[in-house]
Amino acid sequence: MDGSEKIIIVNKDNTEEEVEIVTYLNSRDNMNQYLVYTKGENQPNGDVIIYISKIKEDKDSMKLEEIVDEAEWKEVQKLLKEIANA
Numbered sequence: 001m002d003g004s005e006k007i008i009i010v011n012k013d014n015t016e017e018e019v020e021i022v023t024y025l026n027s028r029d030n031m032n033q034y035l036v037y038t039k040g041e042n043q044p045n046g047d048v049i050i051y052i053s054k055i056k057e058d059k060d061s062m063k064l065e066e067i068v069d070e071a072e073w074k075e076v077q078k079l080l081k082e083i084a085n086a
Helices: 070-084
Strands: 006-010 016-026 033-042 048-057 062-065
Touching: 016 048, 016 070, 033 070, 048 070
Parallel strands: none
Antiparallel strands: 006 016, 016 033, 033 048, 048 062
8 A cells, every 4th residue: 555645544443544545536516525445455356445435524523434325325336437437
């Protein structure tokens, strides 16, 4: 994970983890922003495992939230496909 932008995230159990930022995505209506990141893990076939979380801004920090709405998840998948096909 060298040479890329990295951040520290705090997990639900309050442990810290360094992750590499892949990109940021904005919803089509610009109401939501998402963080696409990796922990440096690979699938058995060699593909890099990526994670996507919704960004919620707090007064003095950003919080990452799981995407639980199916329609929202499909929208994020479309945004990723557009980037991959660009």
